[in-house]
Structure formats: structure tokens, C-alpha cells
Amino acid sequence: MSIVNQQLRFLCLALLLSVGGYQNCVAQNYVPNPSFETQTGCPTSPGVFTIVGNWFLPPSHSGSPDYHHVCGNSTFGVPVNIFGSQLARTGSAYIGFVTHFGSGNFREYLEVQLTSPLTPGTSYTATAYLSLSDGSGWATDGFGFYFSSAVLSGSGGSGPLPLTPQVSNPPANYMNSWVNWLPVSGTFVATAGMQYMTIGNFKSDALTGVQVQSSGWSWNYTYADDFSVTPTVVLSADMGEFSGEVVDESATLHWDTRSELGTQSFVIERSVGDLQHFEQVGTQTAVGGPDMPANYAFTDAGFAPSQLNYYRIQEIDQNGAGGYSQTIELHSAALVNALTVNAFPNPINSGDDLSVEIGSTKSQPANIDLIDIQGRTVHQYEADLQVGNNLLQISPGHLASGCYMLVVSANGVRSLKRILIAEHD
Numbered sequence: 001m002s003i004v005n006q007q008l009r010f011l012c013l014a015l016l017l018s019v020g021g022y023q024n025c026v027a028q029n030y031v032p033n034p035s036f037e038t039q040t041g042c043p044t045s046p047g048v049f050t051i052v053g054n055w056f057l058p059p060s061h062s063g064s065p066d067y068h069h070v071c072g073n074s075t076f077g078v079p080v081n082i083f084g085s086q087l088a089r090t091g092s093a094y095i096g097f098v099t100h101f102g103s104g105n106f107r108e109y110l111e112v113q114l115t116s117p118l119t120p121g122t123s124y125t126a127t128a129y130l131s132l133s134d135g136s137g138w139a140t141d142g143f144g145f146y147f148s149s150a151v152l153s154g155s156g157g158s159g160p161l162p163l164t165p166q167v168s169n170p171p172a173n174y175m176n177s178w179v180n181w182l183p184v185s186g187t188f189v190a191t192a193g194m195q196y197m198t199i200g201n202f203k204s205d206a207l208t209g210v211q212v213q214s215s216g217w218s219w220n221y222t223y224a225d226d227f228s229v230t231p232t233v234v235l236s237a238d239m240g241e242f243s244g245e246v247v248d249e250s251a252t253l254h255w256d257t258r259s260e261l262g263t264q265s266f267v268i269e270r271s272v273g274d275l276q277h278f279e280q281v282g283t284q285t286a287v288g289g290p291d292m293p294a295n296y297a298f299t300d301a302g303f304a305p306s307q308l309n310y311y312r313i314q315e316i317d318q319n320g321a322g323g324y325s326q327t328i329e330l331h332s333a334a335l336v337n338a339l340t341v342n343a344f345p346n347p348i349n350s351g352d353d354l355s356v357e358i359g360s361t362k363s364q365p366a367n368i369d370l371i372d373i374q375g376r377t378v379h380q381y382e383a384d385l386q387v388g389n390n391l392l393q394i395s396p397g398h399l400a401s402g403c404y405m406l407v408v409s410a411n412g413v414r415s416l417k418r419i420l421i422a423e424h425d
Contacts, residue, residue, distance in 0.1 A: 030114040030124075030229040031197065036067065036093040043067040043076035055095075055112045058198060061154025061161070063108035065097035065200075068223070074375040082375035083221050084134025085414075089181040094225035096133065099142040099201040100208050101219045105159040109200035111152055114229060118147070118190035123232040126167045126188065128199065129181040131223045134416055135405060137216030139176035141209040142201030143184055144168040145229075149193030165202050174211040175222055178414070180329075187232050197229065215341075215416045236262040236317045237286070240293075242325045244311060251303035251330050255313055256295045260288035266296065267314040272304045278312065305332040308412075339366075339415040341408045347420035350399055354419070356392045358408055360385040366410035370396055370419070373403050385410065396421070 038053030047064025049055055057064055068078050070092040075082045078092060088094050097108040118124060126145040144165030146152065154161060167186035169175070175182055201208060210220075240256040253268065263286040269278040281300050288294030303309055313325040340359035348354050358366065368381040381394055396404075399421050406417040 028230060031227045032115050034227045035091045035225050037091040042071035043069055044073045055110055058109050058111050059153045060156050061109060063158040065095050065108045065110050068096055069093040086131050086223050089129050089225040094223050096221055096223050099140045099220045099222055100138060105205050107160050107201055109198050111198045114195050114197060117195040120190055120192045123187055123189050125230050125232045127183060127185040127228045128224055129183055129226045130175040131181050132176055132178050133221040133223060134178050135216050136220050137213050137218050138220040139174040139211040139213060140220050141169050141171055141173050142203050144202045146198045147194040148196045151196055152198045160202055160204055163202055172209050176211055236260060237315050239325055242313060244328055244330045246330055246332055249305045251300040251309060253298045253311055257288050258293050259290055260286055261290050262318045263315060264318045265316045268298050269312050271310045272307050339408055339410060339413050341415045341417045343406055343417050343419055347422045350401060350421050353393050353395050356394055358385060358390045363387055364410045366408055369407045371405045371407060
């Protein structure tokens with residue numbers, strides 16, 4: 001992604017997406033190496049996919065996503081890299097790509113050959129999980145899956161490929177979480193010869209929705225993991241609402257079905273602290289019918305009030321098929337935590353002290369990291385925050401002029417502020 005890095009240096013110097021119903025979970029995945037775990041080397045430079053099994057850059061298109069892996073250097077590592085910090089949704093790797101760069105219609109795409117051609121006339125579901133990088137000041141709704149019978153090529157530039165993807169993220173569904181992996185999913189009917197998939201933002205700048213975040217660069221860089229293309233499974237239960245509430249340090253879940261046909265049971269799963277370690281915490285026998293809606297409730301006494309708790313419902317059919325509801329997040333009111341950060345003067349002359357104002361909704365210890373554009377931590381500080389505004393003085397020392405990121409983190413909450421250091425007069 002050399003073009004982006006060059007422009008980044010120039011700039012420095014000058015909800016969860018609800019997926020209604022159930023998601024397919026028991027089906028063949030036609031995407032090889034879906035979470036980028038198969039590789040022959042470690043990423044140390046931008047846009048290198050020759051070390052990644054199966055995936056490749058579209059020929060004759062100059063935009064180039066980045067490969068991030070736990071074995072990579074500080075620029076392309078996992079969880080920490082030059083664009084922020086994020087654990088892989090599964091395994092040890094993910095990709096990162098630009099969906100909007102502010103102007104010039106700059107795009108990045110990645111391509112893969114499916115394990116076998118899709119069957120014409122058959123319905124398939126395409127799914128990916130996205131997370132906004134910490135440094136991104138823009139979240140966008142620009143993401144799509146395009147399926148073709150041959151390798152997709154560009155015209156030599158880096159602009160949007162002039163194609164209409166078969167599956168697109170809906171307008172205004174912004175991929176705006178710095179913490180969670182948000183699903184993008186949709187169904188399509190295959191036509192003859194479909195055996196290649198290309199992913200990225202196919203919309204122009206004018207048609208791409210942008211949601212400005214509280215901090216970060218005036219462009220977008222998004223992480224992506226866990227791609228799948230599977231035959232669409234028609235499940236027997238028509239899922240309605242799924243919600244939850246915290247009552248007396250227990251989680252009470254509610255869901256309903258509009259109709260059921262051959263539904264056997266519902267399995268309640270919980271993951272504490274992240275979206276990667278779901279375990280079964282209960283079951284409910286299905287009681288609805290084809291013309292008989294049903295309401296369900298389940299109380300989880302194992303709810304962890306001091307952490308984030310994620311819940312999902314798996315439907316089990318009599319024929320062995322099944323699928324998952326959307327995932328919801330629950331936590332106790334005491335867990336709500338927020339940080340704001342400001343710094344002045346900004347720009348600051350090299351060698352001068354920096355005043356940092358941190359607003360905190362809790363009394364808590366915090367880590368303050370100053371990170372350069374290569375993703376290296378050049379200074380680390382600690383602070384004991386009190387409720388309200390906290391004014392601190394830090395001494396970065398004589399650092400090289402350029403763009404740096406001030407990262408304040410406390411109890412899993414993180415806030416960032418971009419700092420420009422200039423040569424001393």
C-alpha cells in the first residue's frame with residue numbers, strides 16, 4: 001500500500017450491523033484460506049500477497065491491500081500495526097484495505113479463486129467480518145463481493161472497478177467499530193461459470209457513505225477476516241426480535257419466532273470479553289408451529305457483570321441444519337466507560353512538553369503511548385485518572401518531525417489523538 005503510505009505522510013505534514021434472521025452455519029465454504037492463516041512468510045512490506053495462500057491482487061490495478069499476521073513486523077503485525085490494534089477474529093491473521101481516501105477515488109481490492117465453480121441457479125450466501133482501524137477517522141458503508149468467471153483485472157489505475165457486485169453492504173450500514181468484528185452478509189443466485197471472488201468498495205466516492213468518527217485520519221482503512229461463500233440454507237424458523245437486559249446481575253434474553261416448521265430447539269451461547277470464545281449456556285425446546293408464533297426467554301446466571309458479554313442463539317432443525325441469530329452485547333451499567341483526549345499545543349516543536357487533557361468517566365489507571373508512523377512506540381507513560389478532566393504534562397523529547405499517534409487506553413477502552421511534531425525554530 002505504498003501509495004497510501006506516501007499520502008499519509010503528506011497529510012501528516014500538511015452498532016453492530018444487524019443481520020436479520022439467521023446466518024448460515026452448517027454448509028460448505030467455497031472460499032479457500034478464508035481467514036488468511038495459510039502463508040509462507042511474514043509480512044514486512046505493504047501489499048505483498050505472494051506469501052498468502054490462494055489470495056492475490058487483481059492484475060492491472062495499482063491499489064494493494066495489506067497482509068497482517070502475528071509474525072509480521074510492527075507495521076503489519078497482529079494485534080498491533082501501524083493502523084491500530086486489533087486481534088484476529090479467528091487465528092493469527094487478517095487483511096487491511098482502503099475503502100475511501102478522501103478524494104481521487106482510490107480503492108484496494110483482493111481476489112481469490114473459489115474451491116470449485118458455483119452451481120448456476122443455486123442461491124449462495126457471502127459473508128465477511130470487518131473492523132475499523134483505530135487510526136481511521138472515517139467509517140464507510142463501501143464493501144461488496146463481485147463474482148466472475150475469470151480473473152478480474154483493472155485498467156492500470158487505482159480507481160473503483162466499474163462493476164456492480166452481486167452482494168453489497170447496504171447504504172448507511174457503517175463499518176464503524178474499533179473493537180468488534182461486524183458481519184457483512186448477503187445472498188445471490190449464481191450464474192454460469194462463477195469461480196472467482198473479488199472484494200472491496202466498488203462504489204465511487206460520491207456514492208460511498210461516510211460517517212466521521214471522533215478522531216483519526218480523514219480517510220478509511222478497514223480490517224477484514226473470515227470470508228465465506230456457502231449454499232444458502234433455508235431454516236425452518238422465521239426469527240423475529242432478539243434482545244436482552246441485565247436484571248440483578250443476571251442476563252435475561254428474549255427472542256421470538258414468527259413461524260416454525262421442523263424446528264427442534266434453540267441453543268443459547270455466550271462469549272465473555274470478545275467474540276471468539278462462545279460456549280453453550282442453555283437450551284430451549286421449540287414450541288411454535290407453521291402458523292403459531294412463539295416467544296422465548298432465558299436467564300443466564302453466569303453473566304459476568306464486570307465484563308462485556310456477547311450472546312447469540314443457534315437454531316437446531318430436525319434435519320440437522322442450523323443457523324445463528326445476530327449477536328448482541330450486554331454489560332452492567334457500572335461497566336460503561338468512556339475516554340476523551342485532547343493535546344496542545346498541536347503542532348508541537350520537537351523537544352517541547354505536551355499538555356494532554358484526558359476526560360474519564362471512571363477513576364482508573366491508564367496507559368499513554370506515543371506511536372510513530374511506522375507503528376513503533378517511542379514513549380510510554382502511565383497515569384491514574386480521576387472522574388472528569390485530567391490534565392497531564394508529558395515530555396516526548398527531541399523526536400523527528402512528522403505525524404504521531406497519542407493512544408490513551410484504560411480497561412479495554414481506547415481513545416486516539418493525532419500529534420504533529422515540527423522542527424524547533
